[in-house]
Amino acid sequence: MSLGEFDLIRRFFQREHPQPGVTVGIGDDCAALMPTPGQQWLVSSDMLVEGRHFLSTVAPERLGHKALAVNLSDLAACGATPRGFTLALALPRADAAWLQRFAAGLFALADEHGIQLVGGDTTAGPLNICITVFGEAAPGQALLRSGARAGDDLYVSGQVGDARLALEVFRGTVSLAGEDFERVRRAMETPQPRVALGQALRGVATSAIDISDGLIGDLGHVLRRSGAGATLEAESLPRSVLMAAQPLTLQRLCTLSGGDDYELLFTAASSARAAIEAAAARAATPVTRIGRIDAEPGLRLIDAQGQAVPATFESFDHFKTAHG
Amino acid sequence: MSLGEFDLIRRFFQREHPQPGVTVGIGDDCAALMPTPGQQWLVSSDMLVEGRHFLSTVAPERLGHKALAVNLSDLAACGATPRGFTLALALPRADAAWLQRFAAGLFALADEHGIQLVGGDTTAGPLNICITVFGEAAPGQALLRSGARAGDDLYVSGQVGDARLALEVFRGTVSLAGEDFERVRRAMETPQPRVALGQALRGVATSAIDISDGLIGDLGHVLRRSGAGATLEAESLPRSVLMAAQPLTLQRLCTLSGGDDYELLFTAASSARAAIEAAAARAATPVTRIGRIDAEPGLRLIDAQGQAVPATFESFDHFKTAHG
Numbered sequence: 001m002s003l004g005e006f007d008l009i010r011r012f013f014q015r016e017h018p019q020p021g022v023t024v025g026i027g028d029d030c031a032a033l034m035p036t037p038g039q040q041w042l043v044s045s046d047m048l049v050e051g052r053h054f055l056s057t058v059a060p061e062r063l064g065h066k067a068l069a070v071n072l073s074d075l076a077a078c079g080a081t082p083r084g085f086t087l088a089l090a091l092p093r094a095d096a097a098w099l100q101r102f103a104a105g106l107f108a109l110a111d112e113h114g115i116q117l118v119g120g121d122t123t124a125g126p127l128n129i130c131i132t133v134f135g136e137a138a139p140g141q142a143l144l145r146s147g148a149r150a151g152d153d154l155y156v157s158g159q160v161g162d163a164r165l166a167l168e169v170f171r172g173t174v175s176l177a178g179e180d181f182e183r184v185r186r187a188m189e190t191p192q193p194r195v196a197l198g199q200a201l202r203g204v205a206t207s208a209i210d211i212s213d214g215l216i217g218d219l220g221h222v223l224r225r226s227g228a229g230a231t232l233e234a235e236s237l238p239r240s241v242l243m244a245a246q247p248l249t250l251q252r253l254c255t256l257s258g259g260d261d262y263e264l265l266f267t268a269a270s271s272a273r274a275a276i277e278a279a280a281a282r283a284a285t286p287v288t289r290i291g292r293i294d295a296e297p298g299l300r301l302i303d304a305q306g307q308a309v310p311a312t313f314e315s316f317d318h319f320k321t322a323h324g
Numbered sequence: 325m326s327l328g329e330f331d332l333i334r335r336f337f338q339r340e341h342p343q344p345g346v347t348v349g350i351g352d353d354c355a356a357l358m359p360t361p362g363q364q365w366l367v368s369s370d371m372l373v374e375g376r377h378f379l380s381t382v383a384p385e386r387l388g389h390k391a392l393a394v395n396l397s398d399l400a401a402c403g404a405t406p407r408g409f410t411l412a413l414a415l416p417r418a419d420a421a422w423l424q425r426f427a428a429g430l431f432a433l434a435d436e437h438g439i440q441l442v443g444g445d446t447t448a449g450p451l452n453i454c455i456t457v458f459g460e461a462a463p464g465q466a467l468l469r470s471g472a473r474a475g476d477d478l479y480v481s482g483q484v485g486d487a488r489l490a491l492e493v494f495r496g497t498v499s500l501a502g503e504d505f506e507r508v509r510r511a512m513e514t515p516q517p518r519v520a521l522g523q524a525l526r527g528v529a530t531s532a533i534d535i536s537d538g539l540i541g542d543l544g545h546v547l548r549r550s551g552a553g554a555t556l557e558a559e560s561l562p563r564s565v566l567m568a569a570q571p572l573t574l575q576r577l578c579t580l581s582g583g584d585d586y587e588l589l590f591t592a593a594s595s596a597r598a599a600i601e602a603a604a605a606r607a608a609t610p611v612t613r614i615g616r617i618d619a620e621p622g623l624r625l626i627d628a629q630g631q632a633v634p635a636t637f638e639s640f641d642h643f644k645t646a647h648g
Contacts (some may be wrong), residue, residue, distance in 0.1 A: 004555070028402070028468055028469050029398040029402050029532075030365050030366040030367055030368040030459070031366070031367045031402075032364045032365070032402075032461075032466055033365045034364055034365070035359040035363075035364075035365050040357065041356070041357045041358070041365060041458075042355070042444060043354055043357065043443060044354040044355070044453070045411050045412045045444050046410075046412065047414055047447055047452070047454060048450075049450075051449075052448060053447070074353040074354055075354060077354075078352070078353050084367075084369075086367060088370065088371035088456075089371070090452060106518060119369060120366060121370050123369075123371055123376055124373070125373030125374075125376055126378060126450040127340070127454065128373075128414060128450070130371060130445075130452075130454035131414045132367075132410055132412075132644055133525060134367070135354070139358065142354070145350055145352050145353070156335060169399055210353060225352075254418065256641055288500075
């Protein structure tokens with residue numbers, strides 16, 4: 001079928017009722033939002049490319065979900081309250097069925113977080129999805145990568161590694177079938193951004209980042225920015241029952257340098273353990289203590305016995321290790 | 325050459341001195357900006373695809389300029405004061421020379437408008453540039469498409485049509501050489517966003533839009549949103565000496581449905597003619613009165629003698645009439 005650009009936008013992305021605080025939605029040159037007085041405005045932009053950030057086999061609903069989820073995950077890592085987002089979309093063809101399903105997944109997650117699509121762009125071109133999200137936090141309250149201090153505990157939310165396990169199945173290096181495959185595939189295709197946890201950690205965590213490039217790679221950003229090192233207990237990384245049944249080498253690959261987890265990796269003073277537990281309970285999100293921040297630079301991986309774990313410090317880099 | 329993603333970002337897009345009001349720049353999960361108290365936040369996002377919004381022959385500096393210019397043009401159309409932007413970039417390869425030149429063009433225009441790149445994303449993929457701009461205006465001051473009223477004058481800034489003339493040269497339907505070709509090529513590749521004019525028109529113009537899809541197509545958006553019609557004097561459209569030397573049919577194609585002009589099309593009460601002249605002078609931007617808004621729906625094209633001009637109302641639609 002063939003639809004004009006403006007019809008496409010109207011039909012699938014323009015909704016009837018703008019939210020409070022949004023005075024002009026899709027359809028004018030700009031969207032206008034009223035910032036909450038006294039709050040900082042937090043912004044993040046992510047671009048998703050087929051074969052790189054998602055596979056051609058992904059269901060459009062899940063792709064719509066994931067495109068927004070990875071952006072909300074950046075707001076979560078800053079402890080921001082989401083306010084809205086723009087969507088720029090390059091499509092190889094105007095496919096109404098695909099767009100309807102993509103929009104359904106996108107809006108389901110947007111509604112869950114009470115945010116609105118305020119504007120964007122649609123063009124023909126190789127499939128590309130660029131979302132920019134806006135959120136708010138009080139000045140000085142946003143969680144940064146740079147705040148980790150020697151002696152801090154190191155935590156991660158949820159479980160890590162299943163998304164990479166799914167990728168390995170798609171790559172043919174691992175065999176999983178039935179509900180096992182579906183479970184890890186959901187982890188890869190429909191990550192849940194830890195927005196509530198991020199907000200609960202404001203004023204409690206000393207630093208935070210979301211795990212998009214793999215735990216070790218993203219921890220590296222925190223350590224570099226904070227001028228610190230860390231000791232990580234490799235066996236303490238929270239993992240699914242399915243992951244725990246895999247060979248240890250595969251477990252370490254997936255949990256340490258998996259990528260696409262979208263869990264929060266964060267630090268907090270060891271005196272704040274009760275506050276962290278309370279924040280996790282408030283956000284209904286499990287968190288696990290997985291190590292500590294050291295004054296000594298570098299990353300030390302240890303096993304349950306405190307012995308050094310030999311590791312290849314592979315970080316996910318889009319120009320080196322492509323998905324798919 | 326091969327550079328990692330993070331190196332790329334650092335090397336070309338991270339600058340030393342964040343501007344006042346930007347507390348976290350590129351390198352954290354989000355950028356943080358402090359809105360000016362009492363101001364609305366205006367947002368626009370545009371995606372540029374090779375072969376669609378630019379040709380593969382464009383110099384990287386000019387592409388960097390244009391990618392930001394088309395976004396600033398949306399802020400201009402709203403009368404907003406630019407504050408910052410994010411850049412998401414998909415690149416077929418990590419080409420340092422290309423990136424350096426692209427960044428040079430981008431930052432030259434950013435500096436001209438006193439705004440900073442606050443964040444973004446880089447990935448491998450078919451060349452795609454997605455910029456999201458942020459600006460500010462007092463509540464109720466932003467120029468909208470919906471404010472045109474019967475009896476209003478219709479204006480356009482600068483000159484229209486040269487960008488389309490250049491495209492026709494690239495398509496081989498028109499022959500131009502030497503400095504003539506360079507002049508229209510500059511119009512296509514380095515449009516000047518009318519930011520100062522947009523700001524000067526706040527409180528004076530009743531509606532505004534920037535011409536990206538062709539004057540008639542974009543006027544259609546204003547008329548639809550405003551529930552009005554218009555009479556347009558086809559011969560009154562401001563055009564270059566070069567354009568005026570072309571056959572009349574080509575002139576009308578280029579000026580009426582050219583696309584890529586990035587001039588402002590706006591309306592104002594006829595009682596505001598002196599105020600419009602003053603705004604144009606303040607912004608050092610020529611403006612021309614080209615018609616009027618009617619209560620009767622639809623668009624009437626007339627020539628210098630007031631006779632109806634037969635016209636194909638071709639609008640630029642990225643799914644129908646592709647560049648290149």
